[in-house]
Amino acid sequence: MANIILLGPPGAGKGTQAKRLEETRGMVQLSTGDMLKEAIAQGTDLGRRVEGIMARGELVTDEIVIGLIEHKMTEGARGGFIFDGFPRTLKQADALAELMARTGSRLDRVIEMQVDDAALVDRITGRFTCGNCGAVYHDRTHPTRVPGICDACGSTDLRRRADDNAETLKTRLMEYYKKTSPLIGYYYAKGLLTSVDGLADVDTVSSAIASVLD
Numbered sequence: 001m002a003n004i005i006l007l008g009p010p011g012a013g014k015g016t017q018a019k020r021l022e023e024t025r026g027m028v029q030l031s032t033g034d035m036l037k038e039a040i041a042q043g044t045d046l047g048r049r050v051e052g053i054m055a056r057g058e059l060v061t062d063e064i065v066i067g068l069i070e071h072k073m074t075e076g077a078r079g080g081f082i083f084d085g086f087p088r089t090l091k092q093a094d095a096l097a098e099l100m101a102r103t104g105s106r107l108d109r110v111i112e113m114q115v116d117d118a119a120l121v122d123r124i125t126g127r128f129t130c131g132n133c134g135a136v137y138h139d140r141t142h143p144t145r146v147p148g149i150c151d152a153c154g155s156t157d158l159r160r161r162a163d164d165n166a167e168t169l170k171t172r173l174m175e176y177y178k179k180t181s182p183l184i185g186y187y188y189a190k191g192l193l194t195s196v197d198g199l200a201d202v203d204t205v206s207s208a209i210a211s212v213l214d
């Protein structure tokens with residue numbers, strides 16, 4: 001069992017690799033982005049508060065996401081947690097350390113997925129996901145086998161995200177470099193950081209992550 005963070009800019013492949021780790025290792029993905037999107041889809045108070053912020057590509061407040069993670073961590077995970085898109089600020093990283101200490105667990109590794117900005121534009125603008133099971137696709141590099149039908153669950157509910165456009169990506173990247181990239185140094189100093197080449201194909205990235213975990 002291992003608790004890990006997948007760290008990287010929007011489109012680095014965190015969600016894609018987290019889903020694979022769930023399937024192959026029985027780990028549990030905790031994606032704050034997915035939790036927030038679910039709140040929007042359900043029209044909750046939280047969803048209404050964060051919808052505009054997310055559509056603009058800005059980060060929501062630390063208090064909101066820390067609360068979401070705290071709630072999910074109480075449910076436990078036999079294979080360990082994959083933190084995907086959390087923490088994104090130093091305050092969130094400190095809160096996670098405190099939550100881990102309180103629940104008697106520990107953070108085993110932080111895997112930084114390195115990609116360059118040019119590749120991210122192509123990945124983000126080509127992405128679509130299954131609204132039913134969350135499988136992630138790409139128009140060019142990973143289309144569904146049958147157009148319009150999810151390979152994994154057969155659903156026809158394939159969606160594109162409101163924030164997946166070149167203009168909003170600029171804000172998302174700026175937020176990443178200003179607020180999230182300092183975590184690279186933070187976890188390096190703690191001896192927890194390993195970097196992998198996120199530009200490689202999906203299977204190669206999975207193998208690199210597996211060799212970090214084994």
Ligand code: AP5
Pocket residue numbers: 008009010011012013014015016017031032033034036053054057058059060061062065084085086087088092123124126127128136137138139141142172198199200201202203205
């Ligand atoms: P969130 O949903 O977390 O989005 P993100 O971090 O911007 O990351 P993405 O989901 O866009 O990318 P990914 O790295 O998962 O890439 P994927 O695997 O899909 O956050 C959304 C918003 O919520 C934020 O902007 C913020 O407002 C808010 N939020 C969330 N968490 C927060 C927090 N902690 N604090 C504050 N605010 C928060 O891959 C992308 C595409 O590339 C896919 O099409 C895929 O098929 C393709 N692909 C993947 N890997 C490869 C590969 N190796 N080669 C070729 N193509 C690939």
